[in-house]
Amino acid sequence: MSKKFYLFCAILICLLATMLYFITVKIKAQPNAAQLPNFTFKTLNGQPFTQKQLPEKEHHLILYFSPDCHYCTDEMDDIIKNKDWFAQCYILLVSPSSIQQLNAYHQYLVNKGIKYQILSDSKYQFSNYFGPANIPTSYLYSRNKQLVKKFNGGTTAKNIYSFINAK
Incomplete structure (x- = not known):
């Protein structure tokens, strides 16, 4: 050769x-999301929002979503339908979608009786904080900010609640 x-x-x-x-x-x-990471996203009015601003609730559900993803909206509709299960849970909806889409989705959610905040990930930083994630991915954290469960793909309110209720 x-x-x-x-x-x-x-x-x-x-x-x-x-x-x-x-x-x-x-x-x-x-990154490892086993403990709630330090993050900064933007609110719908452009203000920074960090993990330090989360209310002191029993659990935090962070949903990486898109308003035009039917798995995401189905999951939220199921949570709304079972909102009593989520009375001690604060929901963060983090999305790379446009502010216009997020505002429209906020108008849909505003009177549904759940505690939530929609955050913009316009700089695509979510994976830097939480590791690789597809849309939808949900992270359930306990009050002491430890990861209880990561749900890859769409899930049901009953499935999430089973981990909230498993104290």
């Missing part, structure tokens, strides 16, 4: 090893 072939193979192996190294470093650098 020619020297060019061996040189090509050596370069290819070096490139693959470099790529594998950077992928491994990036995976190890992903």
